[in-house]
Amino acid sequence: MSYETAFHQVNMTYGNFQALKDISFRLEEEKIYGLLGRNGAGKSTLLSLLAAYRKPSTGTVTIGGQEVFENSQLMSQVALSYNTDYSEESDKVKDMLDAAACYRPNFDSSYAEHLVKQFKLPRDKQVKKLSNGMKSALNVTIGLASRCPVTIFDEAYVGMDAPTREIFYRELLEDHARHPRTIILSTHLVSEMDYLFEEIIIIKRGRLLMQERSDQFLELGVSVTGATQVVEDFVRGMKRLSTRQLGGTTSVRIYGELSEMQHKEARKLGLELGNVSMQDLFIHLTEEEDTDDVQK
Amino acid sequence: MTFKNRIAQVASDSAKYHLSVAAWFIVVVSIIYIVLGSIFTTNDFTPSGFMAFIYRPAKIFSLIYAISATGSFLTFFVRHGVTRRDYFFGTAIALVLVSFAIMIIAAIIASIENFIFPAAESVSFFGSSGLALAAIAEYSLNIICYYLTGWLIATMFYGYDMLRKNLSILGAALIVIMLSMLWGESGFEQSITKMFNPHSPWELSLAISILGTLLLIALVLWIIRAFTKSITIKMK
Numbered sequence: 139m140s141y142e143t144a145f146h147q148v149n150m151t152y153g154n155f156q157a158l159k160d161i162s163f164r165l166e167e168e169k170i171y172g173l174l175g176r177n178g179a180g181k182s183t184l185l186s187l188l189a190a191y192r193k194p195s196t197g198t199v200t201i202g203g204q205e206v207f208e209n210s211q212l213m214s215q216v217a218l219s220y221n222t223d224y225s226e227e228s229d230k231v232k233d234m235l236d237a238a239a240c241y242r243p244n245f246d247s248s249y250a251e252h253l254v255k256q257f258k259l260p261r262d263k264q265v266k267k268l269s270n271g272m273k274s275a276l277n278v279t280i281g282l283a284s285r286c287p288v289t290i291f292d293e294a295y296v297g298m299d300a301p302t303r304e305i306f307y308r309e310l311l312e313d314h315a316r317h318p319r320t321i322i323l324s325t326h327l328v329s330e331m332d333y334l335f336e337e338i339i340i341i342k343r344g345r346l347l348m349q350e351r352s353d354q355f356l357e358l359g360v361s362v363t364g365a366t367q368v369v370e371d372f373v374r375g376m377k378r379l380s381t382r383q384l385g386g387t388t389s390v391r392i393y394g395e396l397s398e399m400q401h402k403e404a405r406k407l408g409l410e411l412g413n414v415s416m417q418d419l420f421i422h423l424t425e426e427e428d429t430d431d432v433q434k
Numbered sequence: 435m436t437f438k439n440r441i442a443q444v445a446s447d448s449a450k451y452h453l454s455v456a457a458w459f460i461v462v463v464s465i466i467y468i469v470l471g472s473i474f475t476t477n478d479f480t481p482s483g484f485m486a487f488i489y490r491p492a493k494i495f496s497l498i499y500a501i502s503a504t505g506s507f508l509t510f511f512v513r514h515g516v517t518r519r520d521y522f523f524g525t526a527i528a529l530v531l532v533s534f535a536i537m538i539i540a541a542i543i544a545s546i547e548n549f550i551f552p553a554a555e556s557v558s559f560f561g562s563s564g565l566a567l568a569a570i571a572e573y574s575l576n577i578i579c580y581y582l583t584g585w586l587i588a589t590m591f592y593g594y595d596m597l598r599k600n601l602s603i604l605g606a607a608l609i610v611i612m613l614s615m616l617w618g619e620s621g622f623e624q625s626i627t628k629m630f631n632p633h634s635p636w637e638l639s640l641a642i643s644i645l646g647t648l649l650l651i652a653l654v655l656w657i658i659r660a661f662t663k664s665i666t667i668k669m670k
Contacts, residue, residue, distance in 0.1 A: 182669060191512065191667040207664075210440060214515035223670045226506070240443065241514035286515075292669075 140202040141167045141215070141287040141320060143188065148197030150183050150344075157183045159344045161197070165337075167287070168318035170310075172335030172352075174328060176424050180344040181324045182220070185292050188322075189218035201288060214243055219281035220292040224273050227265040231276060234265055235283075242284040249313070250283035256305050270297030278306050285317055292324045303327075307334060332416035342424050352416070359414030359422075360396055363389040368407050379418045391418050444516060444524025445531070448507065452499065452532045459495050460539055463488050484544040485537070489573050492536055493580040500529070500584025505592045505668075512667045522659050529585070533577040537570045568640060575647045576613060582654040583609045589658055593665040609654060616646045 143165040150158035158180045165171060175181045186192050187199050190207045199206050206212045229237075231254070239245040254261060257275035260268075265276065274297045281289055291310075295303050311334065314321060325331050338355055340347040348355070359379060362369055366388040379391040391414045396404070404411055467487050511521040545566075583606045590602035 186667070186669055190517075191669060193664050193666075208517045208519060210517045210520060213512075213517055216515065218513070220669055237447075237510075238514060240447070241511075241516060 142202060143288060143320060144198075144200045144203075145184070145187075146198045146200070148184075148187065148194045148199060150180070150187065150192075151195045157344050158187075158194075161341075161344075161346050163339065163346055163349050165320055165322070167320055169336045170314060170321045170323065170334055172328075172331065172338040173322055173324040173341065174338055174420050174424075175324075175341035175347075177326075179341045179424070181341055182292055184341065185218060185220075185290050185322065185324060188288065189213075189216050189290060191218070214241065215286050216288040216290070217242065217281050217284040217286040218290045218292065219277040219294040221274065221294065221296040222277055224265045224268070230262055230264055231259050231268070232261040234276060234280065235261075238280045238284060242286065244285035244287075246283050246285055249285075250279055253279040253283060253309060256309065257302060271299055271302055274298050275302060275306075278309075282309060282313055285313075286319065288320045288322075290322045290324070293326065295325070295327065303330070307331065310334065328420050329415060329417040335416075338416070340420065340423060347423060355419065356413050356416060357395060359391055359393050359419050361389055361391045361412040361414050362404065362409050363387065363412065364407065364409040368409060372404065372407060372409060377422075379414060379422045391415075393419070393422050440516060440520040441523045441527070444511060444520055445527035448525050448528035449531050449535075452503075452528060453535060455499060456495070456532060456536050459492070460488070460536065460543075463491050464543060484547050485540050485569060485573065488536075488540045489576075492540070492573070492577055496533070496577045496580040497584040500581045501588045501591075504585055504588030508589075508592065508662070508665070509667055509670075518662050518665060522662050525585070526655060529581040530578055533581060534570070534574045536577060537574045540573075541566060541570050571644065572617065572640075575644065575651070576617065578651055579609060579613050579647065579654070582651060582658065586654060586658055586661075589661050589665070592668070594661070598661075605657070609650065612650055613647070616643045616650070 145161045145163055148158055148161040149156065161184065173181050173185070183192075187194050188206065190209070190213050193207050201212050201216070204212060206216065227234075235247070235250050235254070239247055239250070253259075253275075257272070257279060259272060259275055259279065265273065268276065274294055278291065278294050281291060281294065295306060298306065310321065310323075323331060323334060332352070335352045337349065337351050339349045350358075362373055364372075364387065366383065366386055369388045369390055373390045373392055377393040379393050381391075382389045393414075396411070401411065464484075467484055507525065508518075508521060511524075512518065516524075586609075587602045587606055590598045594602075
């Protein structure tokens with residue numbers, strides 16, 4: 139069965155507020171996607187539609203050509219992990235894992251045990267008594283061990299410390315290599331997670347701003363480094379993302395590709411050209427007021 | 435996993451959890467019954483034994499359980515990839531099973547009580563097997579209605595606006611009134627009923643009461659299904 143995912147002209151309205159506006163895109167199978175957007179951009183709403191937590195106001199969300207909402211075969215193949223409120227959850231960690239094993243057809247209990255050890259989760263402790271980081275680790279454990287063909291992590295790292303997040307990222311990559319599936323990572327930690335993404339999707343104010351392969355996305359910006367005055371003269375008139383200066387050396391990140399002539403000129407001036415970080419581009423694209431036209 | 439298996443699994447898991455909570459309820463009510471029975475020795479306290487004693491608390495227990503558990507169960511099941519349809523049918527089956535289980539367990543306890551302390555036939559359900567079965571059926575059907583009332587209220591409070599929340603309270607009151615009209619119960623429900631209809635048909639036959647209750651159950655289930663069909667799951 140195909141698990142190609144598609145949003146087709148999806149709109150989501152809450153009263154007078156339109157959370158998603160005419161969203162259309164496709165996700166190929168077995169890739170890792172980064173879903174980026176600022177607070178309130180509509181990321182969680184979009185993901186909740188894919189997990190059939192809600193029905194779109196208009197439009198369709200399909201997997202393998204079939205609508206996901208109330209589709210028994212498909213809903214069991216989509217896992218959404220998010221920052222869950224477990225304040226009243228009296229079940230123990232092992233109970234939660236057992237419950238997931240009952241309802242997820244591909245759940246791998248031995249892998250879940252491996253993750254429990256990696257995250258040092260106390261199996262016999264009530265979930266409500268876990269720290270926030272541990273609760274997130276439990277969500278991630280269930281999400282990864284469920285081995286759903288469509289696996290979604292909506293800021294699932296909240297509360298995790300840096301070493302735990304590293305374990306999460308490593309396990310995600312390794313398990314994806316062993317069991318390829320569509321994974322969507324919604325995050326604010328762009329600089330920390332950018333190496334995970336094969337493609338990125340950017341949502342801005344409820345609209346799809348961009349869907350691009352990560353390597354192609356990074357080509358949208360250039361860093362120019364060299365003597366301060368030379369750099370300043372070279373980038374004059376270009377869209378500047380950020381500037382860093384150390385002594386007489388300045389590094390400016392600009393938005394947009396350079397022409398062949400500009401490349402030659404930069405070499406002639408002794409300037410060093412490099413890539414711009416995904417985070418710089420993300421910040422620029424989601425801050426600009428004039429760039430929210432839909433691009434594909 | 436096939437569609438039917440999913441419903442069976444939801445029903446089984448819901449019923450297991452529900453029964454584990456109900457077991458505590460029965461134990462606590464049994465202890466209270468024994469303590470009160472040892473203090474008050476007259477028939478005024480327990481005119482029809484343990485079954486009659488547990489019946490009223492069981493209705494309240496059912497109502498409160500349904501109100502408190504509905505939201506977390508709905509979220510849990512959909513979060514684990516269960517459709518709202520499977521959740522609905524599984525939960526409905528579970529609550530019927532649990533309602534009958536509570537009253538059957540109560541009947542077993544009552545029969546043990548009756549064996550140890552034989553009561554006068556006029557105040558016991560165990561004078562004939564037919565009467566005992568009728569009591570189990572009546573009480574179980576009423577408990578099912580209270581579960582449904584709680585389920586209806588919780589559904590509206592889970593996913594709907596203030597108007598529908600308030601309407602669910604009104605609906606709950608109507609269900610209770612209709613139940614007391616069908617079964618001619620005494621006490622609070624009767625008082626409410628008399629406010630609306632001073633000439634309540636208290637002398638309905640058992641068959642009409644059962645049929646009316648089944649129709650009421652079908653109606654409330656239909657309403658709950660209509661409101662859970664596309665309900666938005668809270669991400670919290």
